[in-house]
Amino acid sequence: DARVTQTPRDKVTEMGQEVTMRCQPILGHNTVFWYRQTMMQGLELLAYFRNRAPLDDSGMPKDRFSAEMPDATLATLKIQPSEPRDSAVYFCASGSESNNYGYTFGSGTRLTVV
Amino acid sequence: EDQVTQSPEALRLQEGESSSLNCSYTVSGLRGLFWYRQDPGKGPEFLFTLYSAGEEKEKERLKATLTKKESFLHITAPKPEDSATYLCAVQARGGSTLGRLYFGRGTQLTVWP
Numbered sequence: 463d464a465r466v467t468q469t470p471r472d473k474v475t476e477m478g479q480e481v482t483m484r485c486q487p488i489l490g491h492n493t494v495f496w497y498r499q500t501m502m503q504g505l506e507l508l509a510y511f512r513n514r515a516p517l518d519d520s521g522m523p524k525d526r527f528s529a530e531m532p533d534a535t536l537a538t539l540k541i542q543p544s545e546p547r548d549s550a551v552y553f554c555a556s557g558s559e560s561n562n563y564g565y566t567f568g569s570g571t572r573l574t575v576v
Numbered sequence: 577e578d579q580v581t582q583s584p585e586a587l588r589l590q591e592g593e594s595s596s597l598n599c600s601y602t603v604s605g606l607r608g609l610f611w612y613r614q615d616p617g618k619g620p621e622f623l624f625t626l627y628s629a630g631e632e633k634e635k636e637r638l639k640a641t642l643t644k645k646e647s648f649l650h651i652t653a654p655k656p657e658d659s660a661t662y663l664c665a666v667q668a669r670g671g672s673t674l675g676r677l678y679f680g681r682g683t684q685l686t687v688w689p
Contacts, residue, residue: 466619493675505620505663505679518676553619557675564610565677567619 464488466568468554474574480542483571485554486535494537495555495565496522496529505553511537544575579603582664582680589687592653597683599664600646607670609647610677611640612663620663654687661685 467486475481487494496508509519509529519529526548528540541548551572557565579602589595601609608627612620624633626642633640637658639650649662661684665677 495676497679504681507676507678510676512675555619564622564625566622567612569617569619 464566466554466556466566468552468568468571470571471569472572472574474576475544477545477575478543479575480540481544481548481573481575483539483552483554483573485537485539485556485568487537487554487556488566489535490560491556491558491566493557493565494531495553495557496537496539497553497555497567498550499553499570500550508539508552541573544573546575549573549575580664580666580678580680582662582683584683585681586684587686589651589654589685591655591687591689594650594652594654596651597649597662597685598646599649599680601664601666603666603668603678605669607667609642610665610667611638611647611649612665614661614663614682623662651685654685656687656689659685659687 469484493512495510497505498508499505508522510517511531514531526541531537551570553567553570555565555567581600583598608625610625611623613623614620624640629642629644631642637652641648661682663679663682665679667677
């Protein structure tokens with residue numbers, strides 16, 4: 463089965479450090495999402511891309527978060543500097559019109575900022 | 577503002593005891609309603625998409641239905657392996673929101689033997 467690959471699986475970092483999370487979407491999918499999941503807020507949309515172009519990043523704190531798609535096989539989410547409140551599970555998901563946007567999620571990156 | 581509300585927050589069922597989960601939504605033009613299953617430590621797994629009121633989809637012991645204001649996920653004779661969090665999400669038509677999913681908080685289902 464095709465899958466969305468996220469790395470790293472787990473990340474523990476100190477406050478103030480830079481964190482980069484990576485996502486390899488399913489080949490052929492032209493839409494990529496970054497979601498954050500916490501117990502308090504549930505799943506929150508941070509940013510999404512279509513054909514590598516950013517469509518909406520209004521859910522992302524612009525002063526510390528950035529999202530990019532350097533090519534069709536890689537999406538990155540960067541936090542600099544990281545803060546304890548950023549601790550959450552970050553999910554990447556990809557989809558396309560051909561599968562009616564039934565988005566496929568990766569297994570997530572569990573981030574802990576201490 | 578587009579919103580999705582799921583109830584109950586948690587549900588405990590004995591194996592074989594059928595029940596339903598609810599997802600009510602407010603969206604400016606529904607393009608699709610999605611159901612996902614999420615197991616602990618994993619990402620959400622796609623189950624169904626519903627597009628119009630009256631539509632139904634089935635998969636094993638699960639059946640999803642859709643009205644103009646809500647969706648139900650019916651679980652018939654559940655088994656312990658059906659234990660998971662079930663998430664509902666809506667996708668609005670057109671404009672800059674095309675494609676994004678608005679998620680509810682989920683219903684945590686536990687099925688005990």
